[in-house]
Amino acid sequence: MNQMNQRLAVAAAVLLALSVFSYWNSVSRAERFESGQKFLPNLNPDEIAQVAVIQGGEQVTLTRDGDRYVVEETHDYQARNEGVNRLVRSLLDIELAKEVGSGESLAAELGIEPPGEDTVEVALRNAAGSDMVRLRVGDRFADGSGNYVQRLDGEDNPIYLTEATVLIDSAADQFLQKEIVDVASSDVARIEGPDFTFSKDGEEGAELALERVPSGRREKTSEVGRVKNFLSRLRFSEVHLADAEEVADLSFDSEFRYELADGSGYLVAVAAREDDRYIRIGGYHTVQQVEIERDTPEEELQEKADILNRAEEMQEFNEYHGSWVYKLDSFTGEKLDLRRTDLIEDEDDEDT
Structure with a gap:
């Protein structure tokens, strides 16, 4: 009987100690x-x-x-x-x-x-x-x-x-970096589409204009603006590796070429799958070679350095973006469906 009482006493002491420790630990944590x-x-x-x-x-x-x-x-x-x-x-x-x-x-x-x-x-x-x-x-x-x-x-x-x-x-x-490129329309010097061309007449401050607009017709402002602004904050909705099975059946059978004022440019190849539009995009520079002589003026040296830097940027752009196919959202993709007939209207039509 005494042994049983001793065991009960020990158990009670242990429980009391655990209770005290639990209380102290909770108080300590609360204080902290x-x-x-x-x-x-x-x-x-x-x-x-x-x-x-x-x-x-x-x-x-x-x-x-x-x-x-x-x-x-x-x-x-x-x-x-x-x-x-x-x-x-x-x-x-x-x-x-x-x-x-x-x-x-x-x-x-x-x-x-x-x-x-x-x-x-x-x-x-x-x-x-x-x-x-x-x-x-x-x-x-x-x-x-x-x-x-x-x-x-x-x-x-x-x-x-x-x-x-x-x-x-x-x-x-x-988390994806969805913006591919961002070029203001004011920086674009020439656009070549599947059946149309926009160019400037060479005068300073000249605007991009659609070539060979027939007499009695004019540019359709709203649609022309969509073509000119295509590279402005160009973003994708989906991205695929260029050799992925999901895009293996695509045929990139139309092209848009955007040449910029600094001599660089972007070539956009377009593929269609039902209502979806996919692109591959590459950069280029129209200046293939830069010559520098010992007596080249400093201002000209800076201009040539800018050309070389831009050409290097285009090379880096291609090294990365050349590996991908981009799907566009419907609003952006529709711009690539525009053709010459969509870009002109009769002069007596209401302004659009």
Whole structure:
């Protein structure tokens, strides 16, 4: 009987000690927590070599390649650095409102584990491929702003409620550098389409004009403007490797040539598949050779240096964009369907 009492006494002492420790630990953690503190206070963005974002079973992986990032899920096409930077900033800016707790049941209740359709998981990895940070953003707070968040890189990490709603881009499409080229129409000196040509008459300040407009007819302003502005903020809706099976059946049977005032230019080859339009684009320079003599004036030297720099830019453009086929959205693609008959109208027609 005495032995039984001793065992009960020991068990009671252990339970008391555990209770005291649990209380001390919770008080200690509460004392350490301050509302408004950063969720990732020690994260160094310069050490991030890869970012993986997972939501709803879909993953986008952004990998550093020199001074830029690429999107692995789109054959390593370049990402917008500002898109990656915005993602990292959104993580660095997360501030905590309070510690909610921990445990499997609570994690399940708050959309942390198992992850729900809206749960976002983010892994930040270093150059060695090791996780620096792995976290999940769970459900939104029902009675106000904020999300429940938890770090997964460690043991017994608590779940927190954030001060504000956490918004994280999670689709590859949101990170792609979709702008191919941006050329103002004022920089275009000549356009050659499938059955039309725009040129300038050589006078300073002359406007691009459609050649051989018949008597009694004139340019149709709205449609002509669409042709002239084609290279202005030219963007794609989808991108494919040039040798991909998805675009193997395309026939690039029409061309548009845009020559710029600086002697460079872009050649756009067009393919159609039902209502969709695809392009391949390349750059060129009309100046093939630059001669420099010892007595060449400084101003002329600068002009020739600009030509060489631009030619190098065109070469780099081709080295990258030559590997891709771009699908355009319908609004942009329709510009490539325009032909000479679409660009002129009778002079007595209402202005368009």
